[in-house]
Amino acid sequence: MANEKRVDFDIGVSYENFSQRERELSNNVQARIQNPLYGIPRETLLSQVESFAREQGMEDIESILKKGALLAQSPKDFENIPDLDEADKQVIRRETTHKWSQPRDLYLTVLVCSLAAAVQGWDQTGSNGANLSFPMEFGLLTDAGNPEADKNEWIIGLINAGPYLASCFLGCWLTDPLNYLFGRRGTLFFCGIFCTFSVIGQGLAQTWPQLFVCRLLLGLGMGPKATTSPVFAAENTPANIRGGLVMSWQLWTAFGILLGFCANLILFQTGDIAWRLQLGSAFIPAVPLTIGIYFCPESPRWLMKKGRYHAAYNSFKRLRNSELQAARDLYYVHCQLVEEFSILKGSTFVGRFVELFTIPRVRRATLASFVVMIAQQMCGINIVAFYSSTIFVVAGYSTKQALLASFGFGLVNWVFAFPAVWTIDTFGRRNLLLFTFPNMAWTLLASGFCFYIPEGSPARVPMIAFFVFIFAAFYSPGEGPVPFTYSAEVFPLTHREMGMYAYIIPTFQVIFITNCRSWAVATNFFWASVLSMTFPRLLSAFTSVGAFGFYAAMNVVALIMIFFLMPETKQRTLEELDYVFAVPTSRHISYQLNTFLPYFIHRYIFFRKAQLMPLYNFDEVELVSVFERGPRQ
Known part of the structure; x- marks a missing residue:
């Protein structure tokens, strides 16, 4: 192995010495451990299981643990493991043939995490309808010529931005201590309390500072919830169906947005208290979230991290169809933890955070994930999610018509999120964005130009709404889910927790994402707060045409950033991604x-035959981690 010839993914560079290749990648990052049981002789493995059972006081299930360890070592060769009887093998076969046949407690966990996403979406859109009336309640609507007009526009934007300001500066960073102290369930209970009483407080506010404070408190619940609930779902879910859940956060957030628009439409005719009910109605999904979370089993991985192996095994039994599967996952996760702690030994939170920007391989992943995340705000989706009712009223719709049009936007946003479940792994992350961003740019521009249609024309507002709906249809399968999925997979094991703290999505194979998800959630929420705070003033200064044109231009800027700075990750193992992000940014550009x-110009503009020379060459690379150290004794 030491003299094996390998071909680097940076084309044309070969390495005669494998240990040299290992050092080159080590300088970028320690690569992912693919399977901690790889290469261990059978007798050695069984002896290790015996020691593990004694240490954890689990001798009563030692025999099933041994079966589980052998299965975890050779998951694809289970038919040839003599220790498994036919009943055991049938259970494992059903993981493929009936993969969605799972225990009730697992689906309860998924349901509760979906509720958390719906709460997120509803919280976002409660202010959309309320923006039509609460400024009048607090005397914040003044004539354009009034010196107070500019100040009041900033106040309205600040109120709308409140939850995102609190989330990015404090709420997201509470995730680590809350998870450490209370676990996944306790953290989500904490979030449910804040997302219940703070929104009720919004509806009872008597002054705009009171409303602002309540929205700040809402952010203390939104931040930890956005980072914890996807992790909770990912850690409890078997690997063979975890991929489907990667899409669930965006899908159910979009559904929550739709529910928020429904509430705005239903409640707008309640008179002076309409805005209070529209803001306060977001507590509805938060109540079953708060109650339901304690009927779910705690994350076994969190329990194991706390040394509570008996509780973790009982939790696994509630989440798996058989004790064999529970034992397999228990021992496999234990071995992953040993590997993780050995890698992170001596590493500090601050040190790993700094390494996001200093280790070349990790820095490239940080840059790429930052690009796709900030592009989600640059594209302008949240000016519609937060202010669509205001936009349609300015265009000439009545309050009811504006809320109906906003409902239409929410419906399109949700329905068109479904295709991403298939296209994200077939068409590809990068290709989806390169296709959808130009279309989002021209639809926003077209929507802005429709404001030039004379007022009173029956075509004016329907055309504006039509192009806004098309914009949402392009956004939902592209920039909606891609940032979360992409950011979940680009970081290596050693830094995935740190990097993913900022993005609201679970990974496919990572074991613990308990800490450090705040960097990107905070990034996302910070720019969401900037967008929310500045749009009222931007709309007044630029007019509707200028505001839409501005965000159309931002889509073009985002497209350029994605084209040059975002590598494709479609259908690549997490180990292969270590090689993808080993390619220098300058070479990728x-x-x-x-x-x-x-190639693109020749092939798709001039329709000439052309051959694309690949940037990466995976053909000569074994799908075994370069850091596998051979058989372990």
């Missing part, structure tokens, strides 16, 4: 500019 762009 050069390839896109000098190779891919000319």
